[in-house]
Amino acid sequence: MKKEFEKKGKVTSIRLTEEELIKFTETAEKEGLTLGGYLRECARHRNNKVDPYLLVHMQNVANIAMELIRRYEPQNVKTAEKLESEMKELWNKLN
Amino acid sequence: MITVITIRKPYNLKEDNYLRNACKYVLHSRAICPNGYGVSANSVQTAYEQMFAIKKYYGKTTGNQLIHLVISYDGSVTSKEQACALSCKLASYYKNDYQVLYCTHSKDRGCSGYHTHMIINSVSYRDGKMFISSIENMNQFCEYVSEVTGQKVKLYFEKNADKHTKEC
Numbered sequence: 213m214k215k216e217f218e219k220k221g222k223v224t225s226i227r228l229t230e231e232e233l234i235k236f237t238e239t240a241e242k243e244g245l246t247l248g249g250y251l252r253e254c255a256r257h258r259n260n261k262v263d264p265y266l267l268v269h270m271q272n273v274a275n276i277a278m279e280l281i282r283r284y285e286p287q288n289v290k291t292a293e294k295l296e297s298e299m300k301e302l303w304n305k306l307n
Numbered sequence: 308m309i310t311v312i313t314i315r316k317p318y319n320l321k322e323d324n325y326l327r328n329a330c331k332y333v334l335h336s337r338a339i340c341p342n343g344y345g346v347s348a349n350s351v352q353t354a355y356e357q358m359f360a361i362k363k364y365y366g367k368t369t370g371n372q373l374i375h376l377v378i379s380y381d382g383s384v385t386s387k388e389q390a391c392a393l394s395c396k397l398a399s400y401y402k403n404d405y406q407v408l409y410c411t412h413s414k415d416r417g418c419s420g421y422h423t424h425m426i427i428n429s430v431s432y433r434d435g436k437m438f439i440s441s442i443e444n445m446n447q448f449c450e451y452v453s454e455v456t457g458q459k460v461k462l463y464f465e466k467n468a469d470k471h472t473k474e475c
Contacts, residue, residue, distance in 0.1 A: 215369035244434055253435075257364070264361050264432040268345030268406060271357070275343060296349055306360050 226251075262305050274299045309456055311449055313440060313464040314375040326372040329426045330354040330408060338410035338424075340391035344402035345432060354408055358428045361406060365435030373429055374438050378452060379422040387413060390421035393456065397423060400451050404431045405438060440464070442473070449475040 228236070240250035257263070274295050281292045316325050331351045334341050347353045362368045378397060384390050390411045398409040406428040414420050429438045442464070449460045453475060462473045 213370060214367075218366060218369050244436070249435075256366070264364055268361075268432045271343075271345050271347060272402075275347065278349065279342070292349075296347060296353070299347065300353065303357055303360055306364055 257307075260305070260307065262302055264306065267302060267306060270302065271299055308381055308459045308461055309452060310377075310379045310461045310463060311445070311452060312377045312379070312462075313445065314377060315465055316372070322369060322372050326358060327351065327355045329373055329375060330358070333408050333410045333424055333426050335410075337412060339387050339413060340394065341408070341410035342395065342398075343406065343408045344398060345406035346408050346428075348408060348410075358406055358408075361428055361432045362430045365430055367430045367435060367437065371429045371437070374425075374427040374440055376425040376427070376448075377422055378425070380420050380456075381458065382420060383458070384421050387411065387421070390423065394423040394425075396455050397452060398425050400448060401425075401427055404433050406432060442471070446473065446475055449473070 236250060237247050240247045243250060245253065277295055278292045281288050281295075285291075316322075334348060334351050334354065341348045343354065346357045358373075359368065362372075378394075380390060380393065384393065390413075394409055394411045398407045401407050408426045409423060411421055411423045427438060430436075431438070445462055445464055449462045453460045460475050462475065464471055464473075
């Protein structure tokens with residue numbers, strides 16, 4: 213069950229031009245979001261340097277690299293650890 | 308025949324502990340070839356933090372935390388290499404939308420054979436949408452399992468506290 217603080221119970225209105233409204237609505241639809249959901253996404257994450265999609269795919273690359281190190285160069289455990297810590301730093305930038 | 312079981316959260320477990328405990332279970336020392344899509348399989352804490360980071364990003368940290376699937380193989384899967392290769396393929400079904408942490412266990416604790424555990428983050432990293440464990444969606448996954456393994460699949464799931472089984 214979703215907790216009270218995560219329920220989106222507040223409603224507001226914003227001023228947009230005709231062109232903006234069409235453009236934002238189209239983009240939201242393309243991304244499978246409502247207009248509100250799309251604008252909320254943009255507002256919440258406008259200062260983010262990384263996004264989940266990019267991070268997840270970078271993590272996949274890191275996982276493959278770590279697997280190769282474990283399998284073929286187990287003596288290079290430090291390199292795998294470094295990779296893991298670099299990824300951790302990137303994940304910490306997601307907010 | 309292969310079985311796919313959806314496991315529900317124990318009622319006495321807090322949401323936060325559920326995700327951490329599930330990561331811990333998959334990355335336990337008895338796990339064979341633990342791995343992840345979009346999530347590190349090197350430490351419980353890192354896996355937990357990475358899954359939680361996605362939830363936080365989309366403002367969905369509460370509610371259902373994860374989907375736990377268990378895929379039990381029949382006697383045709385006789386080696387851990389074979390089981391691991393299958394687990395990797397089966398977990399990849401969700402990799403384009405959700406983070407997946409998975410591992411394989413060998414025959415013990417009364418289980419009939421090798422089985423794979425899959426922990427799927429309930430929040431999609433692509434668009435923040437929640438995982439829908441509807442009968443239709445689970446059935447599609449079972450069809451994929453059947454396609455990959457070339458065998459019939461029996462699905463066990465709970466809906467509105469009722470237990471169902473379905474073959475595909």
